[in-house]
Amino acid sequence: MYDHRRLGRELDLFDTDPLMGAGLPYWLPDGAIVRHALEEYVRDQERAAGYRHVYSPVLGKRELYEISGHWSHYSDDMFPPMELGSEQVVLRPSLCPHHALIYRSRSHSYRELPLRIAELGGMYRSELSGVLGGLTRVRSIQLNDAHIFCTLEQAVDEARAALALIGRAYADLGIRAARYRLSLPGEGGKYVADPELWERATGLLKEVLESSGLPYDAVAGEAAFYGPKIDVQITDSAGRESTLSTVQIDFHQPERFDLHYIGPDGAKHRPVMVHRSIIGSVERAVAQLVEEHGGAFPAWLAPVQLVVLPVSDAQMAQGQEMVRRAVARGLRAELAGPEQGTLGARIRAARLVPYQAVIGEREAESDLAAVRLRDGRRPGALPVERLLERIGVCAAARGAELWAAA
Known part of the structure; x- marks a missing residue:
């Protein structure tokens, strides 16, 4: 594996500046492309699984976090409140209180449940400078978060489906899970004092893991403060080792925010809140992708998917036209002409690009391009339109395969 802190900068994905501050990286154009592709992938997977997306503010009144329990159990990791007239507002440390309010803003029937609310939203953690590093530990976090409001009877199935989504995403992204951990409370006042709550939620999560056939380690002291x-x-x-994805079953916040739905008996009932994140923070996910792939991202994630290489100046017009046609198809394509060096040097410079299309004199005469794949395969000369179609199909599949069967 590679060190993303070094390689990410060499690949012009991200960087930092002392004037922005520690733990506050910025994304360069190629890194922004990777991030955007990753975010769109997650949104598409969530929509297909029945989630509906929302946006919520990155600020909230201090009172919001007093109700949620963050202020009494998590304030050491939060930025200090800001005075705003007679009120205090806080940069949010998580999205769940906002989603609880979104749920509470409308009445709900049992027929609507499970209600799955998702957001790729910003949150902020007051991390000490000594633990910050690259993209893995940052102070400004873009979190792939979601909260499922459901009945008690639906909670296990929803949590199990969330784990399946995580597994599918890891397969598509080429990320390997080191292990699954059942994170339990430890000693001290960090955790909500409600033994029955902990026992019920722990029992349900054990059922989720065991019914999913996943081995796991139970570790004390790693739970969220509420469950x-x-x-x-x-x-x-x-x-x-670090945590990328999570699934939680929460009885605490539905109680704190007095959430309810109308059951078939016409009475009010308390929903269960399932928290889940498929890829965790975008920052940590990209860091892991850089280290897993060494910058050779799957084709659908690569900042540049296709580089077009005219052999000489005589083929520049055909190369420019091929790039134009590729971009029109939604592909990320660039031209690397002879002014950038010999053909061999340009091929080596584009070694991380999934597809290289060489246009020589013979290819230019027949609207062909000689294809070279990043893994060393050479499918040969193909008509440009057919080649672009093949690349588009592979990229749209969002998998690891570079060259699917025709």
Whole structure:
């Protein structure tokens, strides 16, 4: 594996500046492309699974986090409140209180449940400078978050479906899970004092893991302050372990925010809140992708998917036209002409690009391009339109395969 902190900068994906501050990286154009493709993938997967997307503010009144329990159990990790007239507002440390309010803003029947609310939203953690590093530990986080409001009877199925979504995403992205962890409370006042709550939620998460056929380790002291969670652990290039994806079953916040739905008996009932994140924070996910792939991203994620290589100046017009046609098809294509060096040098410079299309004299005469794949395969000369169609199909599949059968 590679160190994303070094390679990410060499690939012009991200960087930092002391004037922005520690733990606040910025995304360069190629990194922004990877991030955008990843975010769109997640949104598409969620829509297909029945989620509806929302946007919510990154600020909230201090009172909101007092109700949720963050202020009493998590304030050490939050930025200090800002005075706004007679009120105090806080940069949010998580999205769940906002989603609880969104749910509470409308009345709900049992017929609407499960209600799945998703958001790719910003949140902020007051991390100490000594633990910050690259994209894995940052202060400004773009989180792939969702909250499912459901009946108690639906909670296990919803949490199990969330784990299946995580597994599918890891397969598409080429990410390997190191292990599954059932994170339980430890000693001290960090955790909500409600033994029955913990016992019920832990029992349901164990059922989720066991029915999914996933081995797991139960670890005390790693739970959220309001409940246990399933953590999907990954390892970086130095062997350090961290959490990327999570699934949680929460009885605490529905009680704190007085959430309810109308049951078939016409009475009010308390929903269960399932928290889940498929890829965790976009920052940590990209860091892991850089280290797993060494910058050779799957074709659908690559900043440049196709590089067109005219052999000489005589083929520049055909190369420019091929790039134009590729971009019109929605592909990310660039031209690398002879002014950038010999053909061999240009091929080596584009070694991380999934597809290389060489246009020589013979190809230019017949509207062909000689295809070279990043993995060393050479399918040969193909008509430009057919080649662009093949690349588009592979990219749209959002998988690891570079060259599907025709």
